[in-house]
Amino acid sequence: MDNTKINAEFVEKFGELEKLCGDIYSQKHGVSCYIDDMASKNGERYVFNWDYYKKRLKDIRHKRNKLTHGEIAFSENFANKEDIKFITEFISLIFKSQDPISIYNKKVNKHKMQNTVKASENKKTSISDVLLITGLIILVIIIACLIFNNQ
Numbered sequence: 344m345d346n347t348k349i350n351a352e353f354v355e356k357f358g359e360l361e362k363l364c365g366d367i368y369s370q371k372h373g374v375s376c377y378i379d380d381m382a383s384k385n386g387e388r389y390v391f392n393w394d395y396y397k398k399r400l401k402d403i404r405h406k407r408n409k410l411t412h413g414e415i416a417f418s419e420n421f422a423n424k425e426d427i428k429f430i431t432e433f434i435s436l437i438f439k440s441q442d443p444i445s446i447y448n449k450k451v452n453k454h455k456m457q458n459t460v461k462a463s464e465n466k467k468t469s470i471s472d473v474l475l476i477t478g479l480i481i482l483v484i485i486i487a488c489l490i491f492n493n494q
Contacts, residue, residue, distance in 0.1 A: 346420050350410055353422035356430040357407040363437060374404050380444055389450040396443045399429055 357374070364373025368380075378400050386393040406422050409415040436442040440449075 347417045349424065349427070350415075350417045350419075350422045353403075353427050353430075354407055354410055356427050356434075357403060360430050360434055363434060367437075374400060377444065378404065384444075384447055386443055386447045390443045390446045393443055393447075396433075400433075402426075403430060 361373050364377045365371060367373060368376035370376045378397060381393070381397045381400075386397075390396075403426055406415075406426065410417060410421065415421045433442065437445070
């Protein structure tokens with residue numbers, strides 16, 4: 344496959360990713376939105392290869408911009424089959440909700456839900472403690488009333 348065809352296929356595949364990400368973020372520059380979303384999160388704590396994906400997305404966006412803005416001729420050896428393969432696989436990851444942002448959101452939401460359940464359990468414990476104390480106070484008042492009425 345010659346350079347022109349590889350570069351053209353690369354730009355076409357990038358366009359598919361751009362549209363998909365654009366639909367996700369309801370924005371024109373979807374890949375940039377995805378990258379910005381990654382940059383705003385502490386995803387390396389939750390997602391294996393987070394930094395790799397962020398770097399690769401920036402790299403392919405840079406290559407696409409160089410080609411489409413005429414800084415690099417389509418006849419030059421610039422994009423490669425690995426770039427195309429990465430984009431194709433990344434699109435597949437998005438459709439399967441296995442892309443970095445999807446994984447991050449699942450893990451963070453699971454963590455938040457676990458914290459909510461723990462807080463709810465703690466709240467139940469404190470409510471039962473309040474009821475117990477209230478019951479004891481009422482019992483003491485009843486006993487005191489009985490004692491003072493019998494005198």
